[in-house]
Amino acid sequence: MPRFFFHIIAENTFLDDEGTxxxxxxxxxxHARQLASEMVRSIGVVKGAIVVENEDSGGLFEVPLSWSN
Structure with missing residues (x-):
């Protein structure tokens, strides 16, 4: 199974160096959509994104932190 990294790019940047x-x-x-939704709900982050990277193919997609389910 490929490993994915979920980097949070917002007021502060947090790079995922472990991956899942x-x-x-x-x-x-x-997973990225759920994570974004939880972040918005729990801490009110509305500016920024989660950038998802695949260890094999590099950057894949970006999920805005204003995402809602």
Whole structure:
């Protein structure tokens, strides 16, 4: 399973240096959306994004922190 890294780019930047394994890009996207939604709900972050990177192919996609489910 590929490892994905979820970098938080906002007022402060937090780089994910551990990553998490997911079956595919769709599972990683779902995780990024859930993470963004939780961040907005819990700490009120509305500016920024989660940039998802695959260890094999590099950057994949970006999820805005204003995402809502």
């Amino acid at each position: 394994s997911f079956k595919d890009d769709q599972e990683a996207m779902l």
